[in-house]
Structure formats: structure tokens, C-alpha cells
Amino acid sequence: MDFQTAVFYFLSAILVFASLRVITARNPVHAALHLILAFFTCGGIWALLQAEFLAIAIILVYVGAVMVLFLFVVMMLDINIDRIREGFWNYLPLGALLGLLMALEMSLVLGSKYFQIPAAEALVPAGVSNTKSIGALMFTDYVYPFELASLILLVGMIAAIVLTYRGPKKSKYTNPNEQVFVKAKDRVRVLQMPVEKD
């Protein structure tokens, strides 16, 4: 077993353990933390496959931004764990069906011809920048799917704002511009008074 294989098994073991803990941890914050660990290890495995751009991107986007907000929300929620556990048997058939579907999809993808490339051919020649090749592909061959995906994301963003918008706030609002441009003259009046003499 060479070094690369050893690293792969090490990272995979952590990844499997972390993923299992995500669904078995009692505390939702612990589950979210294990999800972060899973993303980070996944980045490590991608780096091992010489996909350094994707590896860094998953850490930057998921670990650095998405999970921070996720953790933020999970920490604010007051979750009663016992009540979540109650409906286990009711949800089991639906969950099992979804799990089966996902397993089927994964086997279809992994069994397709794109995954049957021998490791030696998949090696990236030296001097080729991963970032550049992905960028070139994204803006030439896959430009329409890429633009479509960004459009869907934009629609999702606007939809989230529209769904949660509750009309203008009825709070006292001071315009920061006016605050900044205030001068002492507007606020303080210096009075000249004759000195009192008795």
C-alpha cells in the first residue's frame, strides 16, 4: 500500500465516521460540527485526486460560509431532542424510500463509463492549472448550464427575501448621512450673556 492509498483510507475513515455522527449525534450542534468535519475531509480527498480548485472551493464555500450560517441558526434554535425522536417509525418508510433512491442514483453514476478511467490516465500533466481549466470549460462548453444555475440561485435568493419580508419596520430610523454631516453649529448654541453685576 503506497502513501497515497494510506492517506485515502485515513481520510475516508474520518469521512465515514463524521457522516455517521451527523445523523446519530443527539445534540444538533454536534451534528453540524461533524458535518463541517465531513466537508473538510471531503476537500482533503479531492485534493488527493489533484482537484485542488474544487478542494479549496468546498472548504471556502461550505465550511467557510454555508456552515457558519447553518451553525448560527442551529445554535439559536431551542430544539427539544426527545420530541424529534418521537416519530421515528412513522418517518421510516419515507426515509428508507429516499435512501434507496439515492443509493440507486449513486450506483448509476459510479457505474457509468466516466468513472471507469484508469488512475494513470486521469493524472493531470504538470504545469496545467486546475483553476484555469475549470474556468475555461465553464465559460465555453458549459456556459449555458452555468448561467442557468446562477439564474436559479438568483431566483432562490430573491424568493427567500420575498418570503420572509414582513413590510417596512416600524422603528425609529435615523438617516446615517444626516448623522455624519451633522455640525456642532446645528446642535449647540453658544449664548452671549452680559455678566451679572450686583
Next chain:
Amino acid sequence: MDALMNFGTGIFGGAWPAVWTLIKIVLIVAPLMLGVAYLTYFERKVIGYMQVRIGPNRVGPWGLIQPIADGLKLLLKEIIVPTTASKGIFIIAPMLAIAPALAAWAVVPFTDSLVVANIDASLLYIMAITSMGVYGIILSGWASNSKYAFLGAMRSAAQMVSYEISMGFSLICVLMVSNSLNLVDIVNVQDQGRFAGWGLSFLSWNWLPLFPMFIVYLISGTAELNRAPFDVAEGESEIVAGFHVEYSGMAFALFFLAEYANMILVAALTSLLFLGGWLSPVGFLPDGILWLFAKMSAILFLFLWFRATFPRYRYDQLMRLGWKVFLPICLIWLVVVGVWMMSPLNIWK
């Protein structure tokens, strides 16, 4: 150098590359920690003089041993874990704060060749690693199981996520004009141009053509560091000390080590991305690592100056600055740079 390599291979055999990397890591981390210690001393002195005081002057000549004494004191103090704290996470949080602060230094170049790992996407790597620094703060606040700590953590998480966006956009402008994600290349590109040809290379550094981005980066950097005037996460007058209020001893010190190591990192990045790194400002002086240190010191002084000068931002003002001022500036300047690069006026060819 070759003799050293042969000597190492002779002693450690096949394990030498790993040992050599470890030696390089120590060679970066040890001066960094010393730099952190003396940055705290420098901060206290500078702020002292700005407030017409003397600052630390009791331990050693001019108080020079003060940071060492402080470090020793913190090392010997007991680490108190609150009874209602989530123990595991309470212990891990300071480590999560300092680990990214140190790991980011792996790709920071000091000269053309003096860098631990000269990887292709080093700028992306730094963005990814530094974006993880926020976990130390959030988790410490949550694990402490205390109101003030939790409020501090929430404020800090919202603040860091907001300012990371404008910081990222200013970095995108830099990598657009440099046509590279590699920090060594980004510095070398700044040595080309009309002004560099005239021997005035400080006018062809990125700060001049990307001036709005330079300012945005510097201010967002201060906000990312949770430094004054953006230190609402600590806010001693409102929430005591924010996220680290329950920490003591070395666990508390680790948060400070992380903050100051991050300060030095942001100073180094600003110097590399916008101020030409190790390049000399004028043609007749040689380039060298001393220029990088001089630029870093100047920016660090700026951070201390901010702290001594500006009152703290109110929380809503802070969010307004990030989302309503910096983000539009970044988006507009991104388009401006894009158009500029496509027009015949392009100066980065």
C-alpha cells in the same frame, strides 16, 4: 544548501523531506510567535504614547521583557472550565481559533523563493483557511454557555461573514489584473509597467490602479480581525469581553495569539497584494525581504493607530458599512476593472 540536504538525507534517510518540512514550519512559527509577543508590547507602547502615557516600562529595560512575563503568567494560570460548559468543544475552540491563523502562513511568500509551499492557488488557499477562523469564536461562545459569550459569538459570526464578501471581491480584482492565483506571481506582476520602467515602481503597485479596493481590503481586514473600531464581538462596555469571557489562562491566551497572528497575516497579505511585497519602491535600491517587513510594520502600526483613534462602531452601522457601502463599491469596481482590462487603455499587459 545542497550540503545541508545531503547531511539531512544521511541522518534521516527517506524521512528527510518530512523532517525538512517540519524544520521549515518551526522556522516560520517561532519568529511569528515572537512577533506576536512583541506586537502586543508595541501596541501597548504606541497606544500609551498616543494617550500621553508611557506604557509598560517596569520589566526589563524599557519594559522589553513585559510580553515574556505576560506569557509566563498566562501559562502558569489555571484553566477554569465552567460547570455548565460543553467541555469538549470548550477545549477545542481556542485550538480552532489558532490553527487557521498558523496554517495560512504555509503559502505566504517572503521573497521569490522563500516560501514553504509555493502552490498554484495560494490566494484561494488563504481565503479558504482564514474563513475557518470564525469557528473558534462561534464555538467558544456557544460552549461557554454564557449570555455574554454567546452574544459576542453571534455578533462576530455575522460580522465576519459580511466582511468576507467585500474582502473576497477586492481579492478578485487583484487576481484579475495579475492573471494568477499564485502570490509570488501576483507580486512579480506588480514589478512591470510604465512607472516601474522609469524606476518608480511604487507607482505601478496594485494600490494605485485598484485604490478603492485597497481601502476596502484594509478596512474589511480590520473588521475580519475583530479589531477596533469593529470590535463589537468583544465590546467590553456592553458584553464584558464577548466570546472569551469564560476563558482563563493559556486557553484565553490562545485567542489573543490567534488575533495577533491574524493581524500580522492581514498586514503581510496587504503588503503582498497591494504594496508590492518584497519589491523595492524605487529602481536604485535592491528588492529584499526587509521591504516586506517594513510594509508589514507600517500596516500593523495603522491597525494600532485605528484602535487608539476611532470610537467603536454601533452594530447596525457596522452592518450598513459592510453591505450597503463596501459591497456596491466592490461590485462597481469589479466591472470597472473588467472593462478597463478589455479596453485599449489596459495597463496590465
